[in-house]
Amino acid sequence: GENVEQHPSTLSVQEGDSAVIKCTYSDSASNYFPWYKQELGKGPQLIIDIRSNVGEKKDQRIAVTLNKTAKHFSLHITETQPEDSAVYFCAASSTDKLIFGTGTRLQVFP
Amino acid sequence: DAGVIQSPRHEVTEMGQEVTLRCKPISGHDYLFWYRQTMMRGLELLIYFNNNVPIDDSGMPEDRFSAKMPNASFSTLKIQPSEPRDSAVYFCASSSGEGYGYTFGSGTRLTVV
Numbered sequence: 747g748e749n750v751e752q753h754p755s756t757l758s759v760q761e762g763d764s765a766v767i768k769c770t771y772s773d774s775a776s777n778y779f780p781w782y783k784q785e786l787g788k789g790p791q792l793i794i795d796i797r798s799n800v801g802e803k804k805d806q807r808i809a810v811t812l813n814k815t816a817k818h819f820s821l822h823i824t825e826t827q828p829e830d831s832a833v834y835f836c837a838a839s840s841t842d843k844l845i846f847g848t849g850t851r852l853q854v855f856p
Numbered sequence: 857d858a859g860v861i862q863s864p865r866h867e868v869t870e871m872g873q874e875v876t877l878r879c880k881p882i883s884g885h886d887y888l889f890w891y892r893q894t895m896m897r898g899l900e901l902l903i904y905f906n907n908n909v910p911i912d913d914s915g916m917p918e919d920r921f922s923a924k925m926p927n928a929s930f931s932t933l934k935i936q937p938s939e940p941r942d943s944a945v946y947f948c949a950s951s952s953g954e955g956y957g958y959t960f961g962s963g964t965r966l967t968v969v
Contacts, residue, residue, distance in 0.1 A: 780957045789860075789947050789960030790899075797955065835899065842887060842906065842954040846899045 748773040750838050752847030759826050760855055767850045769836035770818040776838040779812060779819045784833045784849075794821070826854045862948050862961035869968055874936040877964045879948030880929055887951040889958060890923055890933050894944045905931065938968045 749772040759765050771779075777798040782790035796803045796810045796819065803810050807826075812819040819838075823830055831854045837844040861880040869875050881888045889904040903913040908925045916923070920939070925931040935942055945965050949958035 778955045782957075782960075787962075789949075789962050790958075791960070792957040795957055839955070842951075843889070843901060843904055843912065844958060848898045 748776060748838055748840065748845040750836060750845050750847045752836050752850060754850060755848065756851045756853070758853045758855065761826060761828060763826055765823045765826050765830070765852055765854075767821045767834055767836070767852070768818060769820070769838070769847050770816075771838040771845075772817070773838070773840050774814075774817065775840040776817075778839045778844075779810070780837050780844065781808075781810060781821050782835040782837065782846075784835065786832075790835055823852075826852075828854050828856050830854050860948055860950050860959050860961035862946075862964050864964060865962065866965045867967070869938055869966075871939055871968055872937045873968075874934065875938045875942075875966060875968075877933040877946050877948075877966070879931045879933070879961060881931070881948070881950030882959055883929065885950035885952050885959070887953065888925060888931050889949045889951070890931070891947040891949065891960075892944045893947060893963070899947075902933070935966075938966075940968045942966060943968050 752769045780795035783793045784790040796812050807824050809822045833849045833851050835849050836847040863878045890902040892900045902915045903923045905925045923933045945963045947960050947963045949960045951958045
């Protein structure tokens with residue numbers, strides 16, 4: 747079955763800097779890759795997703811890139827702000843269920 | 857839409873008691889998922905339904921756990937009897953299908969003492 751690995755587990759950046767979170771997946775048939783943000787006391791919230799027929803997608807300060815050959819995808823956050831502090835999860839799917847990574851705790855210091 | 861609605865938000869119960877968690881998915885979503893989140897194990901998929909039918913329950917830890925979806929707008933996750941190691945945050949999520957993201961509820965924080 748699918749296995750998703752996520753790195754790093756924690757990430758600290760200064761406000762205004764960029765943050766990058768990386769994930770690898772094992773199932774070459776996976777074709778859908780969403781990213782979720784989880785704030786304290788809340789459920790994970792979808793922030794951006796990408797499908798396997800696209801190499802990059804951008805939405806304001808966040809972007810996701812996908813390398814199907816290497817089976818990895820990354821989340822890029824530019825001009826980080828304190829409100830970006832949260833736990834971020836990547837996920838991959840080739841069927842109707844998502845397999846989640848283990849999460850990255852991002853801290854943005856003012 | 858009010859999103860995925862879970863109840864209760866918090867539950868504290870004594871070991872051995874029965875616990876029932878409830879979920880109302882987004883109207884029109886055909887898939888419903890139950891997850892458990894702990895620091896040690898992260899987000900674990902327990903069971904999911906498609907059109908009210910259980911598709912994969914391989915993540916259910918043991919027979920003490922059961923889930924039902926009697927109709928398209930309601931699902932329950934039951935633990936009987938509960939044990940301290942069941943303490944976790946339980947999330948319900950719904951989706952409109954393969955290749956679409958999930959919408960998660962706010963979760964139920966369960967503490968078994």
